[in-house]
Amino acid sequence: MVYARLIIMRLLKAVIVLFLIVIFNFLLIQLAPGDPAAILAGQAGAADQEFLNQLRERFGLDQPMYVQLWRYVSGIAMLDFGYSYRLGVPVFDLIMDRLPATLLLTGTAFVLSLVLGIVAGSMAAARVKKPSGSLIMALALVFYATPLFWVALMSVVVFSVYLGWLPAYGLYTVGAGHTGFALALDIAKHLVLPATTLALFFMAIYTRMTRTSMLDAAQQDYVKTARAKGLKPSIIQRRHVLRNALLPIITLAGLQAGQMVGGAILTETVFAWPGIGRLMFEALEQRDYNLLLGIFFFSAALVIVFNIITDLVYSLADPRIKKGAA
Numbered sequence: 001m002v003y004a005r006l007i008i009m010r011l012l013k014a015v016i017v018l019f020l021i022v023i024f025n026f027l028l029i030q031l032a033p034g035d036p037a038a039i040l041a042g043q044a045g046a047a048d049q050e051f052l053n054q055l056r057e058r059f060g061l062d063q064p065m066y067v068q069l070w071r072y073v074s075g076i077a078m079l080d081f082g083y084s085y086r087l088g089v090p091v092f093d094l095i096m097d098r099l100p101a102t103l104l105l106t107g108t109a110f111v112l113s114l115v116l117g118i119v120a121g122s123m124a125a126a127r128v129k130k131p132s133g134s135l136i137m138a139l140a141l142v143f144y145a146t147p148l149f150w151v152a153l154m155s156v157v158v159f160s161v162y163l164g165w166l167p168a169y170g171l172y173t174v175g176a177g178h179t180g181f182a183l184a185l186d187i188a189k190h191l192v193l194p195a196t197t198l199a200l201f202f203m204a205i206y207t208r209m210t211r212t213s214m215l216d217a218a219q220q221d222y223v224k225t226a227r228a229k230g231l232k233p234s235i236i237q238r239r240h241v242l243r244n245a246l247l248p249i250i251t252l253a254g255l256q257a258g259q260m261v262g263g264a265i266l267t268e269t270v271f272a273w274p275g276i277g278r279l280m281f282e283a284l285e286q287r288d289y290n291l292l293l294g295i296f297f298f299s300a301a302l303v304i305v306f307n308i309i310t311d312l313v314y315s316l317a318d319p320r321i322k323k324g325a326a
Helices: 001-032 036-044 047-060 066-077 091-126 132-144 148-162 179-216 222-230 231-272 274-286 289-317 319-325
Strands: none
Touching: 001 066, 001 132, 001 222, 001 289, 066 222, 091 132, 091 179, 091 231, 091 274, 091 289, 148 231, 222 231, 231 274, 231 289, 274 289
């Protein structure tokens, strides 16, 4: 009952936040330079005023801003995001076609960064006065400070061009005709470089956060009591220190999961990964504002969903949150 109430309250807040985001994004796009009708006319090889007027009328660009906003908000309520100016295809269909690839990439990178970050941070905290602990934190600092695009390019050069171990771009090998397990294995090979590249930066953050949280938790009275009782260091580290140190990491992970969706733009572009990040880049180049608004909406919705999941996980990890929601 408590969890149901928590979910309902979060969903109500999410609807309000999403509505405000939709309005803000629409107004922001209206201020962006460039005329979609002029760009379309240029692509069609006809830029006379009559043709421009026909395009504006076709896409509703000749209407006042408040009318366009009302039509857009009303359409979203019916899951109608309009048509892509450039492709003439429903925006919803384009996003649904690309979304699974983005979720696969960001989901894999998220799990990889969180697991490796917690493991590395735990090892660094347990070896705080040893060279191995310092080495872990030094590597985390390097991954944190290194630009993502440089890591992506160097990984392609080293592992694809020089060593030839992994494919450099795409979701799967075009024309190979793989099916079943062979197709899954092919996709997994293509996933290694972009997922690892995207995960390294966030793994460095989780490593640093885990180490700091565990060192703080190790100084608490309940840990000193556990030591006084004669419990093994490994049990104290796992049951008492790590469990309580995970609470701030859960909060951070929920925020980072949403950021990964937006941060995948660069990764998808470098590795030609067919996700919504690359689709957003293409839409921005072509001034395809309807498509941009649709991608913004889904990105915001994913961030909100991740935050709700984080609240639920946090309430499971810390019963005091559940009691406070009751």
